[in-house]
Amino acid sequence: MKSAPIGIMDSGIGGFSVVLEVRKLFPFCPIVYFADPLHFPYGEKRKEELAPIVQPVVDFLVHGIKVGLLVVACGTVSSLLLPELRKRYTLPILGIVEPACREALAVVQEGAIGVLATRATIRVGAFRQALTRFRPGVEVVEEAWPEFIEAVEGGVFDTPSWRLWARERLEALHARGVRGVIMGCTHFALISTFFEELARGLFPIVNPAVSCAQEVGKFLPLGQPQKPGPLTVFVRGDREGFLRVIERFCFPLEMDVVSFENACRWVAHAWG
Known part of the structure; x- marks a missing residue:
């Protein structure tokens, strides 16, 4: 996977359970988390409705961010779309x-x-x-x-x-x-x-989240960096509302929270 970030996605705050567990086991790995409160909840949607919602998210993480591993931290997407996603993309994709x-x-x-x-x-x-x-x-x-x-x-x-x-x-x-x-x-x-x-x-x-984080380790290279990797959160939809939810949970993590609408500008600034 080289030094590419780990991509983790979910419709809302739930996927942070995987972020927290991955951070515990692999603190030096950069993580990009994508939350989609614009379309929350995924769990009430059927496959044909969910696929066009999820596809741009995965495209962004795979082609825009160039993550080396994608974790679908959502039971619904893992259940409905994981086989199709694995056929479409060549990188490792884990579900829960x-x-x-x-x-x-x-x-x-x-x-x-x-x-x-x-x-x-x-x-x-x-x-x-x-x-x-x-x-x-x-x-x-x-x-x-x-x-x-x-x-x-x-x-x-x-x-x-x-x-x-x-x-x-x-x-x-x-x-x-x-x-x-x-x-x-x-x-x-x-x-x-x-x-x-x-x-x-x-x-x-x-x-x-614990068992999924353990699976992540199978895809990481030997010899991790010696400084903590950054955590970046992209939010499609109500960024301020999502930030309020994050504050309620008091996650012990430093993170950069970016509106998805500003994603291209952020990527160009951060990695351009």
């Missing part, structure tokens, strides 16, 4: 589905595996297909939580009412025989400690 499924199967030896995700991800059944491919006969229980995804994106998820709402649904999953849950949406992965606390005494939580 298969790494998370392998981790879940290592953790859950018996009983059902739960998947919490968007409606589009559940509809296409990507997690179910991967899990049953890796372990034929495994029971999979899938649930879409679109309203909670919006609460996370807005940074208003950690309230007594939302905590009660989520705990009751986790308890219902346990009653159905679920013995481990995959955060099938990176918005959930972003607040994995919140879920781990609520699920205590029920089952383990599988964070796809």
Whole structure:
């Protein structure tokens, strides 16, 4: 991959879960993150609607930024578009589905595996297909939580009412025989400690950001630079609103946040 940056994309703040985990493991790698609040949420869109939205983002990261590796930090895009993206581009492209499924199967030896995700991800059944491919006969229980995804994106998820709402649904999953849950949406992965606390005494939580970040290491060259790599965030849509969400989460990262409308000017200035 040489010294090219790692590209990470998602519709909103959820993909920062992958940014944080990649930063922990590989602090010297430059990262370019693309957020698309203009089209949030991806999880309510069908494949034919999502493809023309995602294509310009990937083109920009691959041809404009020239990333050496692309991480699709979105369960919906990973589920619906990953095979087509891999056919279209020659660089390595990682999704969150298969790494998370392998981790879940290592953790859950018996009983059902739960998947919490968007409606589009559940509809296409990507997690179910991967899990049953890796372990034929495994029971999979899938649930879409679109309203909670919006609460996370807005940074208003950690309230007594939302905590009660989520705990009751986790308890219902346990009653159905679920013995481990995959955060099938990176918005959930972003607040994995919140879920781990609520699920205590029920089952383990599988964070796809962790397993995905570990996969990134397979594509990095030996001998990393000796200074921290920059983190640049491109935002298509409401940049100021996205900045407010970032501030609510208090990410321990220095970053340059650029409006996508100013992307060409920024790239020319930074690398021209």
